[in-house]
Amino acid sequence: MSSRWIYGFDALDAASERCGDDWDTVRGLLGGKGANLADMTRLEIPVPPGFTITSEACNAFLDSGEILPEGLTNELTMALRQVEQMTGKIFGDPANPLLLSCRSGAKFSMPGMMDTVLNIGLNDEVADGIADIFGDRHFALDSYRRLIQMFSTVVMGIPDEPFEDTLRGFREKREVENDGDLPIEDLESIVERFLKVFRNHTGRDFPSDPMEQLTMAVEAVFRSWNGRRAYAYRHAAGIDHDLGTAVNVQTMVFGNLGPDSATGVAVSRNATTGEPKIDGDFLMNAQGEDVVAGIRQTSTIEDLGRLMPEQHSELLRYAQILERHYTDMQDIEFTIESGKMWLLQTRDGKRTAQAAVRIAVDLVSDGIITKDEALMRVSPEQVEFFLHPQFDSDAKKIAVSRGRRLTQGLNVSPGAAVGVAAFDADLAEKWATERNDAVILVRPETKPDDVHGMLASAGVLTSSGGRTSHAALVARQFGKPAVVGAREVDLDLEARTMTVGPHVVKEGDWISIDGTTGEVFLDRIETSLPEIDDPWLMGVLSWADDVRDLDVWTNADYPADAEKAAKFGANGIGLCRTEHMFFDAARLPIVQGMIMASTETERLEALAELLPLQRSDFAGLFRAMDDKRVIIRLLDPPLHEFLPDRHDLIRKSTDLKIQLMNASNLQEVNALVREIEETEHILSRVESLHESNPMLGLRGVRLALLMPEIPEMQIRAIFEAALIVLDEGLTPRVGIMIPLASEASELLPMRDIMDRVAEEVLGDRADELDYEFGSMIETPRAAVTAGSLAESAEFFSFGTNDLTQMTFGISRDDAEKAFLLDYLNLGVLATNPFNTLDRLGVGTLIRSATEAGRATRPGIHVGICGEHGGDPASIALCDEIGLDYVSCSPLRVPVARLAAAQAVLNRPNRATEHLEPHRDLAEGVVADAR
Amino acid sequence: MSSRWIYGFDALDAASERCGDDWDTVRGLLGGKGANLADMTRLEIPVPPGFTITSEACNAFLDSGEILPEGLTNELTMALRQVEQMTGKIFGDPANPLLLSCRSGAKFSMPGMMDTVLNIGLNDEVADGIADIFGDRHFALDSYRRLIQMFSTVVMGIPDEPFEDTLRGFREKREVENDGDLPIEDLESIVERFLKVFRNHTGRDFPSDPMEQLTMAVEAVFRSWNGRRAYAYRHAAGIDHDLGTAVNVQTMVFGNLGPDSATGVAVSRNATTGEPKIDGDFLMNAQGEDVVAGIRQTSTIEDLGRLMPEQHSELLRYAQILERHYTDMQDIEFTIESGKMWLLQTRDGKRTAQAAVRIAVDLVSDGIITKDEALMRVSPEQVEFFLHPQFDSDAKKIAVSRGRRLTQGLNVSPGAAVGVAAFDADLAEKWATERNDAVILVRPETKPDDVHGMLASAGVLTSSGGRTSHAALVARQFGKPAVVGAREVDLDLEARTMTVGPHVVKEGDWISIDGTTGEVFLDRIETSLPEIDDPWLMGVLSWADDVRDLDVWTNADYPADAEKAAKFGANGIGLCRTEHMFFDAARLPIVQGMIMASTETERLEALAELLPLQRSDFAGLFRAMDDKRVIIRLLDPPLHEFLPDRHDLIRKSTDLKIQLMNASNLQEVNALVREIEETEHILSRVESLHESNPMLGLRGVRLALLMPEIPEMQIRAIFEAALIVLDEGLTPRVGIMIPLASEASELLPMRDIMDRVAEEVLGDRADELDYEFGSMIETPRAAVTAGSLAESAEFFSFGTNDLTQMTFGISRDDAEKAFLLDYLNLGVLATNPFNTLDRLGVGTLIRSATEAGRATRPGIHVGICGEHGGDPASIALCDEIGLDYVSCSPLRVPVARLAAAQAVLNRPNRATEHLEPHRDLAEGVVADAR
Numbered sequence A, B: 001m002s003s004r005w006i007y008g009f010d011a012l013d014a015a016s017e018r019c020g021d022d023w024d025t026v027r028g029l030l031g032g033k034g035a036n037l038a039d040m041t042r043l044e045i046p047v048p049p050g051f052t053i054t055s056e057a058c059n060a061f062l063d064s065g066e067i068l069p070e071g072l073t074n075e076l077t078m079a080l081r082q083v084e085q086m087t088g089k090i091f092g093d094p095a096n097p098l099l100l101s102c103r104s105g106a107k108f109s110m111p112g113m114m115d116t117v118l119n120i121g122l123n124d125e126v127a128d129g130i131a132d133i134f135g136d137r138h139f140a141l142d143s144y145r146r147l148i149q150m151f152s153t154v155v156m157g158i159p160d161e162p163f164e165d166t167l168r169g170f171r172e173k174r175e176v177e178n179d180g181d182l183p184i185e186d187l188e189s190i191v192e193r194f195l196k197v198f199r200n201h202t203g204r205d206f207p208s209d210p211m212e213q214l215t216m217a218v219e220a221v222f223r224s225w226n227g228r229r230a231y232a233y234r235h236a237a238g239i240d241h242d243l244g245t246a247v248n249v250q251t252m253v254f255g256n257l258g259p260d261s262a263t264g265v266a267v268s269r270n271a272t273t274g275e276p277k278i279d280g281d282f283l284m285n286a287q288g289e290d291v292v293a294g295i296r297q298t299s300t301i302e303d304l305g306r307l308m309p310e311q312h313s314e315l316l317r318y319a320q321i322l323e324r325h326y327t328d329m330q331d332i333e334f335t336i337e338s339g340k341m342w343l344l345q346t347r348d349g350k351r352t353a354q355a356a357v358r359i360a361v362d363l364v365s366d367g368i369i370t371k372d373e374a375l376m377r378v379s380p381e382q383v384e385f386f387l388h389p390q391f392d393s394d395a396k397k398i399a400v401s402r403g404r405r406l407t408q409g410l411n412v413s414p415g416a417a418v419g420v421a422a423f424d425a426d427l428a429e430k431w432a433t434e435r436n437d438a439v440i441l442v443r444p445e446t447k448p449d450d451v452h453g454m455l456a457s458a459g460v461l462t463s464s465g466g467r468t469s470h471a472a473l474v475a476r477q478f479g480k481p482a483v484v485g486a487r488e489v490d491l492d493l494e495a496r497t498m499t500v501g502p503h504v505v506k507e508g509d510w511i512s513i514d515g516t517t518g519e520v521f522l523d524r525i526e527t528s529l530p531e532i533d534d535p536w537l538m539g540v541l542s543w544a545d546d547v548r549d550l551d552v553w554t555n556a557d558y559p560a561d562a563e564k565a566a567k568f569g570a571n572g573i574g575l576c577r578t579e580h581m582f583f584d585a586a587r588l589p590i591v592q593g594m595i596m597a598s599t600e601t602e603r604l605e606a607l608a609e610l611l612p613l614q615r616s617d618f619a620g621l622f623r624a625m626d627d628k629r630v631i632i633r634l635l636d637p638p639l640h641e642f643l644p645d646r647h648d649l650i651r652k653s654t655d656l657k658i659q660l661m662n663a664s665n666l667q668e669v670n671a672l673v674r675e676i677e678e679t680e681h682i683l684s685r686v687e688s689l690h691e692s693n694p695m696l697g698l699r700g701v702r703l704a705l706l707m708p709e710i711p712e713m714q715i716r717a718i719f720e721a722a723l724i725v726l727d728e729g730l731t732p733r734v735g736i737m738i739p740l741a742s743e744a745s746e747l748l749p750m751r752d753i754m755d756r757v758a759e760e761v762l763g764d765r766a767d768e769l770d771y772e773f774g775s776m777i778e779t780p781r782a783a784v785t786a787g788s789l790a791e792s793a794e795f796f797s798f799g800t801n802d803l804t805q806m807t808f809g810i811s812r813d814d815a816e817k818a819f820l821l822d823y824l825n826l827g828v829l830a831t832n833p834f835n836t837l838d839r840l841g842v843g844t845l846i847r848s849a850t851e852a853g854r855a856t857r858p859g860i861h862v863g864i865c866g867e868h869g870g871d872p873a874s875i876a877l878c879d880e881i882g883l884d885y886v887s888c889s890p891l892r893v894p895v896a897r898l899a900a901a902q903a904v905l906n907r908p909n910r911a912t913e914h915l916e917p918h919r920d921l922a923e924g925v926v927a928d929a930r
Helices: A012-018 A023-042 A055-063 A072-087 A124-134 A137-155 A161-174 A184-202 A210-224 A228-237 A288-293 A301-307 A309-326 A353-365 A371-377 A380-386 A393-401 A425-434 A448-456 A470-478 A535-547 A559-567 A578-582 A588-596 A600-624 A646-661 A666-689 A701-706 A709-727 A744-768 A780-784 A800-808 A812-826 A839-856 A872-881 A890-905 A919-924 B012-018 B023-042 B055-063 B072-087 B124-134 B137-155 B161-174 B184-202 B210-224 B228-237 B288-293 B301-307 B309-326 B353-365 B371-377 B380-386 B393-401 B425-434 B448-456 B470-478 B535-547 B559-567 B578-582 B588-596 B600-624 B646-661 B666-689 B701-706 B709-727 B744-768 B780-784 B800-808 B812-826 B839-856 B872-881 B890-905 B919-924
Strands: A006-008 A050-053 A100-106 A116-120 A245-251 A262-267 A279-284 A330-337 A340-348 A405-408 A410-413 A416-422 A439-443 A459-462 A482-484 A490-492 A497-500 A503-506 A510-514 A519-522 A551-555 A572-577 A629-633 A733-738 A770-777 A795-799 A861-865 A885-888 B006-008 B050-053 B100-106 B116-120 B245-251 B262-267 B279-284 B330-337 B340-348 B405-408 B410-413 B416-422 B439-443 B459-462 B482-484 B490-492 B497-500 B503-506 B510-514 B519-522 B551-555 B573-577 B629-633 B733-738 B770-777 B795-799 B861-865 B885-888
Touching: A006 A012, A006 A023, A006 A072, A012 A023, A023 A050, A023 A055, A023 A100, A023 A245, A023 A340, A050 A072, A050 A100, A055 A210, A055 A245, A072 A210, A072 A245, A100 A210, A116 A137, A116 A210, A124 A137, A137 A161, A137 A184, A137 A210, A161 A184, A210 A245, A228 A448, A262 A288, A262 A301, A262 A309, A279 A288, A279 A301, A301 A309, A309 A330, A309 A340, A353 A371, A353 A380, A353 A535, A371 A535, A371 A890, A380 A535, A380 A890, A393 A519, A410 A470, A416 A425, A416 A459, A425 A439, A425 A448, A439 A448, A439 A510, A448 A470, A459 A470, A459 A510, A470 A482, A482 A510, A535 A890, A551 A559, A551 A861, A551 A890, A559 A600, A559 A890, A572 A578, A572 A600, A572 A861, A572 A885, A578 A600, A588 A600, A588 A666, A600 A629, A600 A709, A629 A770, A646 A666, A646 B646, A701 A709, A701 A744, A701 B812, A709 A733, A709 A744, A733 A744, A733 A795, A744 A770, A770 A780, A770 A861, A780 A800, A780 A839, A780 B800, A780 B839, A795 A800, A795 A839, A800 A812, A800 A839, A800 B780, A800 B800, A812 B701, A839 A861, A839 A872, A839 B780, A861 A872, A872 A885, A872 A890, A885 A890, B006 B012, B006 B023, B006 B072, B012 B023, B023 B050, B023 B055, B023 B100, B023 B245, B023 B340, B050 B072, B050 B100, B055 B210, B055 B245, B072 B210, B072 B245, B100 B210, B116 B137, B116 B210, B124 B137, B137 B161, B137 B184, B137 B210, B161 B184, B210 B245, B228 B448, B262 B288, B262 B301, B262 B309, B279 B288, B279 B301, B301 B309, B309 B330, B309 B340, B353 B371, B353 B380, B353 B535, B371 B535, B371 B890, B380 B535, B380 B890, B393 B519, B410 B470, B416 B425, B416 B459, B425 B439, B425 B448, B439 B448, B439 B510, B448 B470, B459 B470, B459 B510, B470 B482, B482 B510, B535 B890, B551 B559, B551 B861, B551 B890, B559 B600, B559 B890, B573 B578, B573 B600, B573 B861, B573 B885, B578 B600, B588 B600, B588 B666, B600 B629, B600 B709, B629 B770, B646 B666, B701 B709, B701 B744, B709 B733, B709 B744, B733 B744, B733 B795, B744 B770, B770 B780, B770 B861, B780 B800, B780 B839, B795 B800, B795 B839, B800 B812, B800 B839, B839 B861, B839 B872, B861 B872, B872 B885, B872 B890, B885 B890
Parallel strands: A416 A439, A439 A459, A459 A482, A551 A572, A551 A885, A572 A629, A629 A733, A733 A770, A770 A795, A795 A861, A861 A885, B416 B439, B439 B459, B459 B482, B551 B573, B551 B885, B573 B629, B629 B733, B733 B770, B770 B795, B795 B861, B861 B885
Antiparallel strands: A006 A050, A050 A245, A100 A116, A100 A245, A262 A279, A262 A330, A330 A340, A405 A519, A410 A482, A416 A510, A490 A497, A497 A503, A510 A519, B006 B050, B050 B245, B100 B116, B100 B245, B262 B279, B262 B330, B330 B340, B405 B519, B410 B482, B416 B510, B490 B497, B497 B503, B510 B519
């Protein structure tokens, strides 16, 4: 059976048996769409009969230099014979013709990336036959011209323009908007012209043999697997290029056979809000592509209930069956042909972040999935989306009052986006990457070719299209705020302007769009961070909290950040960067005074001035994180960072000297000389602090050892703050963390200072305060010698930014400019190690350091801070290694909570017995796009 | 027995039994000197009777707040009683007085660092008694005044000046040079004055009770263990501060009792050349300190043969016994008291590097030690010393012909040294460390207080003293070139000048000294590197080659270096830094052109120009290393290193602009504008290449991946050179090494280039050439992922400089200035990790990377290059880890050969059965200095 190339939709059992009853293998063989069509057939859902040509056939074809594999043609004939028997129609028989569609369907969904040919089986005679049978010559000719056009472009690679130009010419002549409104005689002329275009471009006649049409269409779909667009998509999505695509050949059904015909798409729950109510669009007497194209105004599924109540309830029933079967919200394509309901496709529906969360929670309430499954249904990116900026409501009111609101379209993908308008995808991408501009892509509608521009943009605005248009689908998928179908927007692609009423927006002007409300504004509107008060999200995150092993802490330097993070669920502060407090405008002069101090006394005076300021900073953090650990890292950066830039000083000094040459009076000379002296004094200190590789220089604990008065001041401020907060009846829990250690003997003097200052400040009250001493693990040596560091450190925090820099020997400051992006493009590195923890290198060090630390001090508390703490893949690695916590920026805290739970659920040895028995099948459902 | 505090010199068996017959423990208990005195006593060598107070007593004394431990006083009385019985003299009995010396003696030799008191037991009455008994009042008074002076300074801490001033006063009055020439009446006055000085400073009388003298002296020696000088010495020498010192109390014998008395020191072999012939100095009718002080002109041991033949042959016999017993050349202190020979001390003698080597070889010939032992007798530093610069013989001839040779002294420590004259130790140290000057320390003579200045100096010159003077001993020990006893040198410490005949050298002027010949020159004389043709050294190194497992290669960038290294025994080139060839003045403009190229064509043209130059470089290396591996590292540094400095360019541009403001004619303006444009063009390229952390930036393989035409040119030049050399009938063995990789996928494209260029250049002849592809391991990540790097790399070379930088996160360029020296001073780091491989951190990475590399590719060739490759401690670590080779600079090759052998011999599991049975005792012999 190994060379069976074709499976009928009713042959799922045979395919499944061949695949060892493994659904994933079935999907590989039949493609996601083919597998689902067979699955639906088994569920007795009315699916138009058809069959699937396997992805193995595709690979055999591509591997052999595009020769159909032996036996395929024969199997094709047999499969066709079966479909003829099931439908009672005959392929190519004008008296009773069977028409077929031919669609790609790979294992993983690649929306719009590959090819489809409809109405196969039509030729002059069959078209006449159909006209007779249905008594509808208009329909027959329209179907025929569609076949010729699709076959020409998809199978033969003829450009679309001559066909579209022809259609436009007739529409303009007849002054109609839709091709469907053209009279029969026009359609006859159009068919003739199309056949001529075909001849002109190919040098042969359009194939009138239906079998030849079908074979050529199948080959074209196979070939499309290696098309440029599909290749690029797979590259971006990380899909294996060797999988190949299956081809689904299916009986055509027609939603355009008259008033008892219709076609549409429905989602079993609302894709924007997640509300548990069927939603969708349909068109009476139309073909499927008309719905998606967004040219005709669609009706809602509610309207279907009024217009065709029987079919409506049938659809509801099927949607429910499919949702239960696939355990997820379904996106269903249906056609009603002369009153008979057909389902053409089902797949897990795309949805907004909000909808994803609500649907996951509701599916649990409905008993369809478990909480664990629900946690896997929401992606960390979707949680992140809840934290996307929203327009500041006051700013929006002002904009409205000033008449800056241009229009309102469909709110298909929520969130606020502000950017310069770009009117094509290439320009959007160019501006976004080269100029680093925030861009709003504005298009009449979008096509698969535009995806790169959509991805590069902050948001998408289209003037046509509906809730299920390409723009809406893609924007939702990638979490881009989008407004579609803003019909008042008049885009002039020649003049590069967008006109809305009296307002003219030039390309490059700033606009703002609100994907949550559908509003479009002129200029920039201020955004603010949201609260997370969505009850479903709160529910999912609390389930995540029950599952996860990693604690989630936050990096926070200010009380306000700490409060925000606590609201987002942070259970402690893993990193307070004390130097950020030093950069405060009011404090910087004191810090500079400390650095420029020429005597010990001067330095101590400056430090004494800083102490009360730091103390009040720390007290604020302790209050915001009552009874939660607050890890304060002592001063880390090199001192020169607090002084003016060396080059600025050189330039200033040079400028002053030139001014001095031209000075006109003694007073001016004196003033300039004084200023020059001052500048040169600072410059000389800056130069004495200059290092050729400051990343590897005098900072962190090194500086602390050479100027112990600095850590002493900070530690004193910490303990004094803790006492104040203790006296307020709260419970501060202090962690004092040493940066950049690479040797146990660097920690000991710091620990001594801490112990001494604790004694001095706390005295008898030391027992009342919970405080710990810990070390960053930022240098590879610290990681390698972690066992001895743990002798004095009571906790470890991996500073993964620095650890990555030193482990790779890559300076982040320079690398992305200099070569790292090239590395990613060349494929030398698969991921940017500054975004996602490098498992093989840095990960290995973290793992062995954790083990060594625990061997020395069982139960030592170990976590990571740094940007990786909010990255889901990195969080999964931390879970795998068995760290105690991750610490990330406040905004990433909810993301990290979910990611940490998913890490647990994804553990290979995680028990799965409590999950629903159909889970494997459910997870397998990732169907192709239309 | 655990509280026995005192052991007589005849009680070695008891002490040994207590110490479990472990010689090392015996030495800990009795000190090196005490243990040896007991050992000599057992060998029936005539040693003046005495006893040792243990180091345990010292520690008990120091730990208890300076109270002598219980029982000690009683034991002291008993021990004294025994000595009285053995000598037949009575302590404190004017009629038959016993006089004692009291000397420190710790486990490890600390020459001159602790205290000695002689002539204990003298008081007014005993002095009178001695005068009567010996009929020599002069001797009695001189001994008495010495006791008072030593007791005052050593025990009571009174400054030496009042005593020395008194003596000088009398010498000047009598116009004599030596104190010994003063008449008896002067000595009486001197004793009186000394007693008065004592009273004035202490407020009490000089203790006339001999027992009180002895007790106080013992306590003073105990206390001296914690003296500033001793503490600093131990800190520098790495000796444990907890050991404590033993005290040796010994019967005084006198070499100044008349014409049949003498005192001297002898070495059993020549300490300068190693010649197997007894050598030394003695003085008739003198005390030991007179020999060392270098005030009186000493006689040689040959003279002793003429003057006292019986005692001379006795000395020879004892020297031979002791040498055989201790299996090493002995440094013996002897006194002949009225014809009776006494040995006061023996110890392994200090020696020059040349002597060390020859003695080791001769001891093997004499059957006294094995070859393995001989290898352990020579230190790597001593081998290094053979490679110290020597004066260029032509340069020296010219200096002589121009009258620049000032004088000739004793050639006590060989080698050439050039530096500025400094007339005291503090200044020498200051200039050497703060100004980084080469310094020659010039002193009348040196004392232990001067050691820090000697260590900081390039060489030492003294105007007095002999071959066994302090200056000579210390200089030999530390391998410093030294000339002593240059009596024509007249040093005026007030005027800070040194006058030699007509020549006046001011402090800070340049001088040159030749420790090999004893010559002293004005000004700087050019030095050159020696050949190593010393037959004994060649012998030792060839024994080392038989023992060692590590191969020794060299780092060489030029054919001349490679040839030199091959002569020194290098078995390959582990690192050729190709960029050094780029810095050649003739090539730099081409390299700059390549970097500044605005088109691909321009760059390729510049590379084409470089190719033949590189080809001829490589051919030279292959010729010099015929049939040995030559590993060529492709271009490593960042490109900006080949361009002018950024600040220089900014300054130049600013200067030109100021000139332009003042330009007087159009021609000048045009020229300036052109120059400014050019400068700014280069500046803009330099700025585009600027990185904030270049160490972690765009260099090495990163650059190669972005500009593959550079490695391609280099690889082509390598293969073309190999073909040329192959055609000459030689056997080039090529290694192509990629710098800075941290990921397997960085190596693959480089390997592809190599394979392709090999194909293009070698064609059919590929089989004739042995070539390999390898990787530096310089980043921690490379070390951690070495297993996957080994999939394409056929060899590894650890770049330990960079690996140390990145593992510690320390930039070598900055660190020593910024904090590393502070770290060493503060004791945060015990050794500078850039000098000696960091075992715990970097060493761990090297070990695991080597294991991982071998797991992937069994037998992968692994070594280190970088400066650690020539450091003995680092070589030992490489041996322990099991690397295949070390590669070091040509001059370090002989050092590395020995160090690699010693590493094998020091392995803990190394079989020792073939060694002499007395080896343990022999190794234990490290006696104190006088």
